[in-house]
Amino acid sequence: MKLTIYAAIGAGLLSATSASAVEITGGSLKLSYSTFASETDLSRLGIEGSTELAFTQKFSMQLDLGYQNMGESDLDGSAIGVHAIYHLDNATSLGGFYTREKVNGASLDLYGVEAGYETGQWDFEGNLGRTSTDGDDATIFGASARYEFANQLGLTGSYDTVDMGMFDISRATIALDRNVSDNVNLFLEVGSAKFSADGLSASEPFVGIGGKIAFGAERGATFDQRGILRLLPGL
Incomplete structure (x- = not known):
């Protein structure tokens, strides 16, 4: 799967270099803060920016930069990512992503496939991939659905999980x-984060707030960023 994703992104980059025109179609800047409900010292502050470049009507590339800081542990993490995106039509987008995440000097690679679909008041997005560091692999999965009401309010449900075999992380969120x-x-969001290790598991509720400034396309860039540290409500 890893070689397939790299090949898809590489093909996209090759197409980009031969394109006659490049246009910035959208982007966003996002600030978020979250903390566990019972342990407010265990928090996370995140800053993320994305830009999407269109080379043809169908093909585009999304570039991501992200920074996460964990409150109590003072753990810092940064991420740089790229998405090769094919817009099947005005409602459906398919992509492959690669992200290099660094946490206190240690590097983590994430790669996978993703898809987005819009219909009426609904927006759907999902991703499936792998992550590897120091020879250890893990499976990552995420899915979200958003409904926009007539009064400019939106309600989103999402679920993300990282399965590392002996240690698993998952979070369910309503925003x-x-x-x-x-x-x-x-x-604003509320949710539950679950941690499992060696047959033991614990779930903790969390809350979060934030905002996003978008430019260009209505939602800014096509896909959300990918990363492990950004999934943790706090540490």
């Missing part, structure tokens, strides 16, 4: 957001 202007969206 309420509102467009406060043409390009500014604010949100």
Whole structure:
């Protein structure tokens, strides 16, 4: 799977270099903060930016930069990512992603496939991939669905999981957001994070707030960023 993803992204880059024109179609800047409900010192502050470049009507590339800081542990992480995206039509997008994440000097590679679909008031997105570090592999999966009401309010349900064999992380989230202007969206979220290791597991509720500034296309860039540290409500 890894070679297939790299080949798809490489083919996209090759197509990009031969394209006659490049256009920035959208992007976003996102700020988020979350913490566990019972341990507010265990928090996360995240800053993420994305830009999408269109080379043809069908093909585009998305570039990501992200930074995460964990409150109590003071753990820092940064991520740089690229997506090769094929827009099947105005409603459906398919992609392959690669992200290099660094956490306190240690590197982590994430790669996989993703898809997005819009119909009426609904937006759907999903991803499936692998991550590897120091020879250890893990499976990553994420899915989300958002419904936009007539009053500019949106309700999103999402689920993400990282299966590392002996240690698993998963989170389920419900988020309420509102467009406060043409390009500014604010949100608040509640959810539950579950940690499992050696047959033992524990779940903790968390809360979060944040906002996103988008430019160009209505949602900014096509896909969400990918990463492990950004899934943790706090540490």
